[in-house]
Amino acid sequence: MRSSNLFIFVFIFAAALALVFTANANELKGKHKEAAVACADCHKTDTPDKPAPVTSCKECHGGYAEVKELTKGGEVNPHDSHLGEVDCRDCHKIHAQSQLVCASCHNFELIVP
Numbered sequence: 093m094r095s096s097n098l099f100i101f102v103f104i105f106a107a108a109l110a111l112v113f114t115a116n117a118n119e120l121k122g123k124h125k126e127a128a129v130a131c132a133d134c135h136k137t138d139t140p141d142k143p144a145p146v147t148s149c150k151e152c153h154g155g156y157a158e159v160k161e162l163t164k165g166g167e168v169n170p171h172d173s174h175l176g177e178v179d180c181r182d183c184h185k186i187h188a189q190s191q192l193v194c195a196s197c198h199n200f201e202l203i204v205p
């Protein structure tokens with residue numbers, strides 16, 4: 093492949109990748125990025141190679157006692173259920189579409205940010 097072709101290929105690939113990432117409305121990294129939360133705030137390193145520990149989430153957002161308060165009053169509280177203290181990262185994905193683990197059994201109208 094000529095080097096100019098390679099350049100064009102790499103450019104298109106990068107553009108497509110950027111599109112895939114920005115098109116994901118529920119991707120949390122964007123919101124954390126807006127709030128100036130750095131990689132190392134979650135990952136405890138500037139060169140992450142594994143998922144951030146859930147303890148990082150709790151340092152900033154508190155534990156279940158706190159998040160339960162934030163989302164009370166609705167028909168169903170995602171932070172207060174018979175499943176107990178589910179790992180935050182099971183629902184709140186940082187680099188991917190978030191998901192509601194309850195949905196495997198229930199049909200709640202909840203959108204996970």
Ligand code: HEC
Pocket residue numbers: 121124125129130131132133134135140141142143144181184185186187188
């Ligand atoms: C708000 C916390 C948070 C921030 C900010 C964040 N991450 Fe993550 N990262 C996670 C979590 C949680 C996972 C686990 C997968 C997921 O939730 O998407 C993860 C997964 C990863 C993984 C994949 C590890 C694996 O083996 O699965 C890499 C690589 C990574 N992050 C790099 C980064 C980089 C680079 C930045 C900064 C640009 C960053 N992360 C910012 C929380 C965060």
Ligand code: HEC
Pocket residue numbers: 120123124127129133134144145146148149150151152153180181184186205
């Ligand atoms: C360094 C502090 C910090 C860490 C660590 C952190 N967050 Fe956040 N998070 C914030 C800030 C700041 C915001 C934006 C303002 C807000 O909504 O509170 C935010 C927003 C959020 C929101 C709300 C998004 C919305 O659309 O309302 C969720 C959910 C969330 N974080 C979950 C997590 C999870 C899960 C982790 C761990 C993987 C995590 N955060 C780690 C600071 C942090």
Ligand code: HEC
Pocket residue numbers: 149150153154155156159162163166170171178179180181182183184191192193194202203204205
């Ligand atoms: C079962 C899935 C699930 C788990 C596990 C979960 N959340 Fe959530 N979370 C949600 C949903 C759904 C919402 C949105 C609720 C709504 O819109 O009323 C939410 C909202 C939030 C918000 C935004 C609340 C607001 O109104 O400002 C924060 C912050 C948050 N979660 C943090 C956490 C943290 C920290 C943990 C772990 C300690 C956690 N969540 C565990 C499903 C989950």
Ligand code: HEC
Pocket residue numbers: 168169170171172173174175178193194195196197198
């Ligand atoms: C493995 C399947 C399963 C999962 C996952 C699951 N549930 Fe349930 N849930 C049930 C069953 C079974 C019942 C009892 C039968 C009924 O009332 O539908 C129930 C009942 C409930 C009820 C009504 C009864 C009560 O305890 O007050 C609520 C509210 C509820 N679940 C919330 C949740 C939430 C929130 C999640 C996610 C954090 C979740 N469930 C995840 C199976 C599940």
